[in-house]
Amino acid sequence: MTEIKRYDLHKNDPSKLHFEVNNARKYLDKNLKHAAIPHRHSFYQIIWFKEKGRHYVDFEVVEHEAQAVFFINKNQIHYFCPDSSNEGFLFHFNDEFINTHGPGRMERFSTTIFNEIGNRFLKIPATEIQKMGLITSYIESEILAREQNYREQIYHHFQTILYLVERLRSKANNFDLKSHPEYKMASDFKKLIFQWLDAPKSIDDYASALGTNSKSLTRICKKYLLDTPAHIIRQSKLLEAKRMLSNQKTSVKEIAYSLGFEDPTYFTKYFKKGTGTTPKEFQRKVL
Template sequence: MEHISNYNLHKDDFSKLHFEINDAKPYLLKNLTHATIPHRHSFYQIIWFKNAGKHYIDYKIIEHPENTIFFINTNQIHYFCPDSSNEGFLFHFNDYFISQFNPEFTERFSLSVFNEIGKPYLQLSEKNAERFLVLTKVIQDEIAINDIFMKEQVYSIFASLLFLIERLKTKEAKIDFTLNTDFKLAYLFKEEVYKSKESFFNIEHYSNLLHTNNKKLTSVVKQYLGNTPANIIISIKILEAKRRLANGKFSIQEIAYDLGFDQPTYFTKYFKKATGITPKEFQSSILP
């Protein structure tokens, strides 16, 4: 069983920038053996693919058009498809990079950009791709020069990129991320389910936790997440099960208990009902 590696960015070294930008193709060729197999990061990643191609996120191959921006959240499993051109840019950054300049923006961008709601990518128009390229090149120049106030300059320009992405996502989804309380409720529900994925809580638990009622929570979750709260709870538990099964470090029995199942047999039934295959069959299906 192939172990799924977890990569960090400037871990615990706060003298570093906690941000980096790379040309995607050379970076991929340099890290080919790691980047083309399933892996995860403790940092955020924005990938700008200039050409149409494919990318793998959370056990799905996603075909994308040209000038596509992907948003890889922390701990999401993904990899680069070697049969795609993969021309473009990679942006890596930690919460620390954002929060050291403006702590409020850490939550804001996690809500508006890295929310794992809807499509995992955004397509840029030709005009916006040109703007994106200009800002990208300025960031690269700032890092290369490494002059006084370089960190502040890089943050300021990169924040402009994030605001541009936020604006485009807002227009595409017709949601004002800063004002729409219903969207925030749906997002917070999903966030709380992730936090308690080792437990079995029903919708009433989350309604009480989020100071709302079952009817309201069901309504906004259906509207913004496209599914019922019960199905969202199941999908997140199954996704976590897949991540742990793919890790290769733990037995199916250990994973079952860690995810709140009283018996491994119940976990097997639960997993098969949701996916159509057993946990063991899933592990075999992702062997290299």
């Protein structure tokens, strides 16, 4: 199995914009060797597919409609399916790009957009397609011209896209952050799981950290995440295990310890019970 690579966007170089927009089809043609096999990023990615097709996200091939927007979170594993049209646009950006112009703003978008809650993609309504296209064109022209204050202009235009997507996701999920603080708690719970992957924590521990009790946390998870806290934690651990197993250089024993398992043998049983295959078997067949 080939190791799944992790790519950065202008890492540790403050002189760079930490943002880019690409024609998806041209980008794939140029980077087919890397983009069409499982990989991950240290940055955020929004992919706007203008035609019907397929895209691979976290070990699942997702069938999508035309005018679909995917939100690829940091460290999610994905790739472009070469047999799809892949017509559209790619937006890449780091936390630095958003927070430089709007301090703390990325925390909001990580809750409302990059929360890995609900569907893998959002369908853009026909009434908003032209608007998305025009804003994207403005961003491309600013990047090309690089005139005075172009960084601020790019941020301004891209922020408009983020707020538009945020609004559409809110409508699709029938929630509003201000009137539905429980949705934020559900998102914070998912974040906390990945922060505590290396430590065995009880549901009460999670509830306490979120300022609630286990009964309320269970109700909120069932409402917004459609599952119980215990099962969500298990699935999150299994997903991270799959991501880590994609790296041939990391042994099953190392992965077990990094996920809070004191006994690698128990981790193997845990993984097999949840996936139907052992870690080593998964490692051999994932690609």
